[in-house]
Amino acid sequence: MPRPSRPQVVRWLVLLAVWLVTAVVVGSAxxxxxxxxxxxAGHDAEVSPTLSGHAVLETGPVLPDVRFDLPGRLGVTIVLGKTDAESTEELFARYALIASNVEPQVAGVRDAVVELALASALxxxxxxxxxxxxxxxxxxxRRRDLWEDLRTLRPRPVLAVALVLAAIVALWQPWLDEEPEVARTRSWMPLQEFLGDEVPVPEQARRVEVSADSTATGTQRLIGSALDTYAKSQVFYDAAVEKAADLExxxxxxxxxxxxxxxDRHDNVGMDRVARAVADRAGATxxxxxxxxxSTGKAWEAFSLDSMDKTFGDMERWFVTGNHDHGSxxxxxxxGKGWTELxxxxxxxxxxGTLLGFPDPRSSGLGSWRDEKGVSFAEAAQTVADVACDSQEAGERVNTLLVHDANLGxxxxxxxxxxLVVGGHTHVPAGPTAVEGEDGQLGYTFTNGTTGGAAYAIAVGSKPRRDASMTLVTYDGxxxxxxxxxVRLLTDGRFQVDPYAALSLPEGV
Structure with missing residues (x-):
């Protein structure tokens, strides 16, 4: 194969340069x-990359916008959209809750920007x-012919070039002058200056700035309250993580x-790192x-699922949905994140061992009522038993039955x-309780409490509202x-470790 000549090499290098320069210009645009x-953060949000060097959170017409510096020139603008919060107070309580474990939210924005970069590059x-x-x-x-046509102003190529230029101008429309946006006239001030000296700002929020326009003055109390909740939650959960390392x-x-x-985490992302510390101390894998x-099974609660995935994503993991996780x-x-739904x-x-799981057939709102849709709880319990017993007859006894409410098993x-049947739902630990079945076969039922420390359907606040429970289940070889x-984290920050309860199951069943 003959070696390419110098002009050919130069030609290919020029074509490569044209390709790369065009790709960079178009991709960047x-x-x-x-x-x-x-x-x-409980909103539908639109993420857009910028060259501002800031992460700017545009919260809407009432609340102050927020920004903080990022390393380098690349920045991002996040425009918060709709949310189903029923009041501004509830919204700020959510913000404080999410801020206690904000890394999954940051990772979501980072992933979105990376996806945009890859798509634009392609x-x-x-x-x-x-x-x-x-x-x-x-x-x-043909290139020589076209060049000659252009040089001598022949109609066809000149018309083609003119049409291309006209299309570009029509898409650009430089004659339209946009009115200046209100947001572009805003000024920024440090969060501490905005709140005043009477409200201490946590160290992690020192570099945060807020827009200092007149619409923000009425929200100082809410921001101060959210910061107080955030600071207290950080202290509470950080201390709990440290104590978990020494649990007996x-x-x-x-x-x-x-x-x-x-x-029953009920959106309490602060407890995730505590539960993981307990798991690590006990050797749970x-x-x-x-x-x-x-609390509602809606998309705004993705922050809770992101936190759970980031905290426990490196473990083998199975789950069932509860009555508050209604919907798909x-x-x-x-x-979609690699979890196994039973x-x-x-x-x-x-x-x-063998594991069988069923979702809860009920759905709940934020009240105390429950609806049974499609199939009753009693009918679902019969179905669970039929599947478990059919498996046993086929020679594969169910070792663990995972449900939301242990009564389903x-x-x-x-x-x-x-x-063993394990579940939650009641927010109070119970068991393990031995149950003698047909033909004298022994099994156990056990109910975990609320890992989120939830008194109601959502666990918000600077600490659990009731004792937060997690259970270590040991399996033999x-x-x-x-x-x-x-293991319980009490509302005062102390741990209570219950004695290990051995299960006396007969051999070879």
């Missing part, structure tokens, strides 16, 4: 004029290839597997989610078709449940 919608590379492709398709003879919990044997059972991770959002969102099929669970235990141990 697309990137800085693009946006992505993401769920953020489009830029495609656009940059067009002039190169046209150049190669025309060939040297049972350590597993070499052939045992420990699962962390969490239920698997995660059982008992449902009610949200919670399940679909977690499955929905009526026997799968391999902790320690290699009551019939399965009575028929002697499961070793065959994957059968061997014992449970409840």
């Amino acid at each position: 697309l990137f800085f004029n693009s946006s992505r919608n993401v769920p953020l 489009r830029g590379l495609a656009a940059g290839s067009l002039p190169v492709i046209v150049h190669l398709l025309l060939g040297p003879a 919990v049972r350590e597993p044997a070499d052939d045992e597997t420990v699962a962390l059972l969490v239920s 698997t995660f059982l989610g008992g449902g009610d991770d949200t 959002f919670v399940g679909d969102y977690l499955v 929905d009526g099929e026997v799968v391999e669970g902790p320690g290699g 009551k019939v399965a235990l009575e028929r002697g078709c499961a070793d 065959a994957g059968r449940p061997a014992g449970v141990q409840v």
Whole structure:
């Protein structure tokens, strides 16, 4: 194969340069004029990259906008959209709750910007290839003819160039003058200056600035309250994480597997890092989610699921949805992040044992009422028992039955078709309680409390509203449940570790 001549090399280098320059120009233009919608802080939010070097949070016409510096020239503007908060006070309570574990929200924005950059780069590379492709398709003879036509002003090529220029001008429309935006005339001041010396600002918020326009003056009290909640929650949960490292919990044997059972978080992302610290102290490597991770099951609560995924995403994890997780959002969102949703099929669970799970058939709002939709709770309990017993008849006994409400597994235990039923729902720990089923087969039922420390359907505030519970479930070398141990974070910040409760299951069942 003959070596390319010097002119050929120069020609290909020029074409490559044209491709790259065009790709960079077009890709950059697309990137800085693009946006992505993401769920953020309980809002529908639009994320757009900028060259401001700031992260700017535009909160709307009433609340003050917020910004803080970012390293480098790249910045981002986040425009908060709709939310279902019923009052400004509730909205600020949410903000304080989310701020206690803000990294998943930051990661969501970061991922959105990276996706926009990759998409723009790909489009830029495609656009940059067009002039190169046209150049190669025309060939040297046709290019000379076109150049001669342009040089001598022949109509066809001149008309083509004119039409291209006209199309560009029509899309650009430089004659339209935009009115100056109010937001562009705003001034910024440090958060501490905005609130005054009487409201201390946590160290983490020192570099935050707010827009200092007249619409913001009425929100100082709410911002101060949210900062106070945030500061107290950071102190409370950070102290709990530190204490968890020294808890006296049972350590597993070499052939045992420990699962962390969490239920009824109800959006309390502050407890996630505490539960993970307890899991690490106990050597837990698997995660059982008992449902009610949200209060309504709506998309605004993605921040809670993001926090759970970031905190426990490196563990083996299974979950069921609870009565407050009604709808498809919670399940679909977690499955999209690699979680295993249990929905009526026997799968391999902790320690290699068998695991069966069912979602709660009920749905709830934020009140105390419950609705049963499609199938009654009693009918669902019969279905659970049928599946468990069919599996047992096929030679595969269910070692763990994971449900939101342990009562959903009551019939399965009575028929002697499961070793252990675990759930939550009542917000109060109970068990383990032995249940003798048909033919004398023994099983246990156990209820975890509320990991979020929730008194109602949503756990907001600077600390749990009631004792926050998490349970360590130990499995033997065959994957059968061997014992449970409840760990509670009390409302005063102290831990209570219950004694390890061994499960006396018969051999070979």
